[in-house]
Amino acid sequence: MAGEEATRQESVEQRTEAAAPAPPRTTGGTIAGLVVLVALAAVVRLLDQTLPEATEDTAIGGVVSVIEYPVYAILLGLLGNLVLTRLGLRERLSGAFRTEFFIKTGLVLLGASINLATIVSAAGPAIVQAVVLISIVFGFTWWLGGRLGLDDKLRALLSTAVSICGVSAAIAAAGAVQAKREQLAYTASLVIVFALPSIFLLPLLASGLGLEQAVAGAWIGGNIDTTAAVTAAGAIAGEQALQLAAIIKSTQNALLGVVAVALTAYFALVVERKGAAPARSWGRDLWERFPKFVLGFLAASIIATVFLASGGSKDAISAVNDLRTLFLILAFVSIGLEFRVAPVREAGWRPVGVFAAATGVNLVVGLGLAALLFTGFQVEA
Structure with missing residues (x-):
């Protein structure tokens, strides 16, 4: 049986290598x-x-x-x-x-429309929500993947992607655990397949449930697995929901480096049983995996807050917001242009089942945390 599986895998690899290369x-x-x-x-x-x-x-x-x-x-x-x-x-x-470039640029510019007081006041509940939600969803996904016999590296990619920030998290996790290219492509495709309908469904559900803007934004930011899709859903739900969604997702993104370094250590010391620490320092790993656009987001908010407090014109902020909208439109168009259906079509049912179940847990727990932590929260103008 193992020999047949190896032969089949070798055949697949040979067909892949023999396939015509992509146009340069x-x-x-x-x-x-x-x-x-x-x-x-x-x-x-x-x-x-x-x-x-x-x-x-x-x-x-x-x-x-x-x-x-x-x-x-x-x-x-x-x-x-x-x-x-x-x-x-x-x-x-x-x-x-260049979806990643456009969305990160748009999110940095989004910081200019967010009063620094909002970030400061939201920091506490945002951190609590991120830590609790990531811990529960990551743990559930890892457990269910193990029960269904998934490869440890694929479990790591799925768990990180669904609990933190989608494709970016999957990329970081793939580097941490040295996953195969096919596993990363498959996980990224799953993220997009689940994120696309969420863009429209979550704002609709938030409206149907009568959620406050802050609660809707916190729910969207904590649940949808890509920053681009979070921004899209937040934009549909409302300006205040967009601001909170961006803050919540940025807080989760900031924890990506911690999770990636933890995965690096776990696979090196436990799964791969090397018995030695990773070659590079933990501090360097943490910095390399940290989503640095978050720093630009915070810097833009600080600059805009100081600018307005010193008597600056709101017309300048409006111009930045128009530029932000342009970059986000480019990002959303790029999402559609980059979408691939083949990796999802070729995948088996077990990873899809794990991802779907984890998404359900994420939705329920995320809604509870958003309602608990952000009911009555006011977004600063």
Whole structure:
């Protein structure tokens, strides 16, 4: 049985190596991809600004009025993904689809719209929520993955991704435990598959449950597994919900370095039984895995708070907010353009079942913590 499995695995690897290489990324292809990306972003901006007024007195006016730009951006990105894939151009242009860069830039700029008093006042409950939620969800996912016989490295990726911050967490965990490329690609695809519907479902559920903006934002920030999707859902739920969601997710992100270093030590000393500490210092590992855009987010908030307190014009902050919206639109379009269905289609049911169950636990526990810690919380203007 083991021999058959090894033979099958070897066959898969041979077919992978024999497959035609992806088209090379070139400067021209990246520029062309950027043109496509900007064009789609322009269409998103046009739809967001004109459709509500154009459909105001029609049967769909009520629906259109509550649709925010992340919805248009993701849908157009998925459509662009389909068209470019059919034309055989997506890989050639993919150098321009920089979701991580766009979202981190947008989140740094988001800091300029958040009063420093909000960050300070939210720090305590945000840390409590992050620590408790990560501990419960990570522990449950690790336990269930073990019960279903998943590989330890895949368990680590799934547990970190679903409990902290999705793809970024999976990447950090993969480096910590030396996971296979296929395991990382599979986990990243699962994150996106679950995050996309959450963008629309969580704001809808928050509205249906009558949650306060702060509670909705804390629930969204603590549950959706990618920073981009958190921002999209927060934008749909409302400006105050967006601000709290960003703070909560940033707090979770800040704990990523701690979790990654702990995984490094655990796999080196326990799973792989090397009996020795990792070669690099813990401090260096922690700094390398720390999401540094969080520092930019805090710096932007401090600068904006001081600027306004010293008599600065709110028009300048409005200009920064417009720039932030542009970068977030580019990020959401890129999410659609980068989405891949093949790794999910090829996966078995057990990791999907583990991820789905963990997501359910995350939703229930996260809602309870958000309601307990943020009911009555006021977001500073």
